[in-house]
Every structure is written in C-alpha cells, then in structure tokens.
Amino acid sequence: MRLLVIRLSALGDVAMTVPVLTTLARQYPEIDITVLSRPSMQPLFAEMPCNVHFRGVDVSRYKGIGGLFRLFRELTKKEHYDVVADLHNVLRSKILRMFFMLASAKVAHIDKGRKEKKALVRPRHKIMKQLPSSFTRYEDVFKELGYPIKTTFHSIFGEDKGDIALFQQITGTPDNKHWIGIAPFAAHKGKTLPQEITKALIQELSAHTDRRIFLFGGGKTEKELLEEWAAMGSNILSLAGKLKLNEELALMSHLKVMICMDSGNMHLASLTGTPVISIWGATHPFAGFMGWNQSMDNAIQIDLPCRPCSIFGNKTCLRKDYACLNGITSEKIIQHIERILRTATNPSGICSFAGDSSKKETNSSIY
Known part of the structure; x- marks a missing residue:
C-alpha cells in the first residue's frame, strides 16, 4: 500500500x-x-521511520492546471x-488530488474548520x-482513509537529543549553564513581540x-537587529544565518526553554521535546495551532x-495600538522562564503536558 501525503507549506x-x-x-x-512538500522541509522528516520517504518539490515550476498535471505524471x-x-x-492541492481520484486512488482532505x-x-x-488542533484535523484525514491513530510523540530525536557536533562549532558544547532560546519574530506584526520588550527581556x-541566550531569526533586517542585541552581553549569541535547519533543530533539543511567538519556531522547538513559552497577540491558541505537547500554562496572552x-496575525490592529502585544511585559515572560528553570532543576515539580491542547478545558484569558 502506497500513501502520498500532500502538505506544501x-x-x-x-x-x-x-x-x-x-x-x-x-x-x-x-x-x-x-x-510531498517544499525541499527546505526535508530536515523535519530526516529522523522518520524507514517507511516514510520525503519528496521535495518546487511548486513554482508547476503553474496552472497543465503544470500540476505534469507534476502528477512525474509523481x-x-x-x-x-x-x-x-x-x-x-486550490493547488485540490487540483492535484483530483488527478489522483481520476486515477482511482482513494483520496481524503483536511477540514480546516474555516x-x-x-x-x-x-x-x-x-x-x-x-x-480542534491541526494534529486532530490531520488524524481525522487518516481515519477517513481507514487508518485511525492516536498520536503519541516525544521528539524527532526519540528519547534522545540532537547531535551536538551539528552546532558546537558555533555555540560551543552544552555545559552546566541554562541554555535559553528566544525567537521574537513572526511573519506578521500582529504576532511579533515589540522590539523594546524583546530588548528588555x-x-x-x-x-x-x-x-x-541564543537568538533565532532570519532575513537581513532581523539579522541586523539580533546582532545588535547580541552585542549587549558576552553570553548572548545571534544564530541568524549561522545554522541550517537540521542544526537549529539539534540545538533546540538542548535548550532548557524556548521563548517564541505563534510562529514556525514554536513548532520546531516543540518537535524537539523542549518546553516552549509561547506569546500570543492577534492570534489565539483556541484556533488550534498550539505547539505539540506544549502546556497552555506556558501561553502568555492578554484578555481583550x-x-x-486574526487566525494568522496578518490583519491590521482595529485599535491601532497592538495592545495585545504592547501590554505583555518582559517581567511576565521572565516569571514563566524562572518557573520552567526551577522545574528543570527539580523534576518532581514538573507539570503535565497535553499532547493535544484542544482536548483540555483551560481558561486562557489571562496569563
């Protein structure tokens, strides 16, 4: 039995x-x-079981119905x-799956709950x-296809951590210090922590x-800002442009805690079994995009x-002041960090993590 999974971005x-x-x-x-996904996503699947294969595709090469039919023929x-x-x-994946349906394949698709x-x-x-979380929505697709599952997962590295050799030339070797990651950026302003708050943190x-302190980000503007912040202390290092995705994943697995926005870095860190403090502005965990195995107790947000x-954080603030982000203080974030560091030092006090936050009844109004 051969199964094709389509998730392009x-x-x-x-x-x-x-x-x-x-x-x-x-x-x-x-x-x-x-x-089937974009070539840059390959490191996410490098540690998969041997019956999983990755095929990267540059979708810009397959434009229109004719281009997608050519992709179908190649596949x-x-x-x-x-x-x-x-x-x-x-639309792109709908057309592609139509070709497979005409070829007598059994097809199912995600219900995004729009x-x-x-x-x-x-x-x-x-x-x-x-x-329902995206994890649950993905599970429902496979259930419809006749393969019901209940997701259990700890880390892409199993019960271990990533290979230190992948990043130690840049960061040095993990020691008895608390390694903390900060990824303050996101694709949209409604999901990005204001610069003055990040700097104070x-x-x-x-x-x-x-x-x-390890600073994560990319792009020219982000890189310049991260380098500026890294210059504030000898124990701060900007990683912008210095590590590949597989190397970043390995490093994330050795962090005590990662501070992220509702962004890709939140999900990357979650895949390595690292506790994540997630900061939410225009978006909300209720939409189903909380990182895997992360606790709602570590979601920082303001009740407004x-x-x-916005689901994606791409809408202009109706109040014009982005109070949902500007009202979050560095002190509040540090309180969460200190609690996680204490837990790491004293594992007996660890709180339970839910593999799927959509299955918990939690009041997420104020943190």
Whole structure:
C-alpha cells in the first residue's frame, strides 16, 4: 500500500504533520508513505521511520492546471499511489488530488474548520472555544482513509537529543549553564513581540551569568537587529544565518526553554521535546495551532474583547495600538522562564503536558 501525503507549506503547518506521520508510520509499518512538500522541509522528516520517504518539490515550476498535471505524471511515473491524504486543501492541492481520484486512488482532505475559525475572530459576538488542533484535523484525514491513530510523540530525536557536533562549532558544547532560546519574530506584526520588550527581556536574562541566550531569526533586517542585541552581553549569541535547519533543530533539543511567538519556531522547538513559552497577540491558541505537547500554562496572552482578531496575525490592529502585544511585559515572560528553570532543576515539580491542547478545558484569558 502506497500513501502520498500532500502538505506544501508553511513551515509551522508542515512541522505539525511530523508527530502525526511518525505515529502513523509506526502503527502501520506495512504502508509506504511519501511526503510531498517544499525541499527546505526535508530536515523535519530526516529522523522518520524507514517507511516514510520525503519528496521535495518546487511548486513554482508547476503553474496552472497543465503544470500540476505534469507534476502528477512525474509523481506517478515510477510509483502508483493507492491512497492520497491532502493535508493542505488549497486550490493547488485540490487540483492535484483530483488527478489522483481520476486515477482511482482513494483520496481524503483536511477540514480546516474555516466557519468556526471565522466565528472565533469576528469583531463582535465571538464564539470563544477551543477548536480542534491541526494534529486532530490531520488524524481525522487518516481515519477517513481507514487508518485511525492516536498520536503519541516525544521528539524527532526519540528519547534522545540532537547531535551536538551539528552546532558546537558555533555555540560551543552544552555545559552546566541554562541554555535559553528566544525567537521574537513572526511573519506578521500582529504576532511579533515589540522590539523594546524583546530588548528588555534579553538584557534581564543575560544579567545572570549562569545563562546563555541564543537568538533565532532570519532575513537581513532581523539579522541586523539580533546582532545588535547580541552585542549587549558576552553570553548572548545571534544564530541568524549561522545554522541550517537540521542544526537549529539539534540545538533546540538542548535548550532548557524556548521563548517564541505563534510562529514556525514554536513548532520546531516543540518537535524537539523542549518546553516552549509561547506569546500570543492577534492570534489565539483556541484556533488550534498550539505547539505539540506544549502546556497552555506556558501561553502568555492578554484578555481583550478584540482578541483574537486574526487566525494568522496578518490583519491590521482595529485599535491601532497592538495592545495585545504592547501590554505583555518582559517581567511576565521572565516569571514563566524562572518557573520552567526551577522545574528543570527539580523534576518532581514538573507539570503535565497535553499532547493535544484542544482536548483540555483551560481558561486562557489571562496569563
């Protein structure tokens, strides 16, 4: 039995397939699974069970119906796929799965819950409730195809951590200091921590000599800013442009805690079994995008009647002041960090983590 899984972008959404596909591959070792995604996503699947294969595709080379038919022909030239799981469900993947249906493959696609998400973010009369997570929505696709699973997953590295040799030339070898990661950026302003808050956070953390601070980000503007912040202390290091994705994943597995926005880095760190403190502005965990195995207790957000106003954080602030982000203080973030560091020192006090936050009844109004 050959199964094709389609999830072309974006980074966070592709990362969220990893726990589900790992479980699927282990529970059904007789299935030969091929994951179709962008080439840059390959490191996410490098540690998968041996019945999972990755195929990278540059979708810009396959434009229009004709281009997608050419991709379909290339995919089926050597392999016949009996089952197709469309975990993307956009126009491009809809056309592609139509070709597979005409070729007699069994096809199922994700229900993104657009109607209930719209009710969550509308300006008035919001329906504030936890929606199914992407993990659950992915599971439902495979259940429809006849492969029910209950996702169990710890880390892409299993019970171990990533290879130190992949990053030690840049960072040095992990020692008895608390290694802390900070990824303050996101794709949209509504999900990005204001610079003055980030700077204050880095300054306060770096004042402790028993800590090393690693700054994650990319792009010219982010790189310049991270380098500027890294210059504030000898125990701060900007990683922008210095590590590849597989090297970043290995490093993340050795962090005591990662501070992220609702972004791809939140999901990457979650895949390595590292506790994540996630900061939410225009978006909300209720939409179903909390990182794998992360606790709602570590989600920092402010209760405002306008929140959430966006699923992806790409809408202009209705108040014009981004109070959902500007009202979050560095002191509040540090309180969460200190609690996690105490837990790491005293494991007996560890709180339980839910593999799927959508299955917990949690009041997430104020943190």
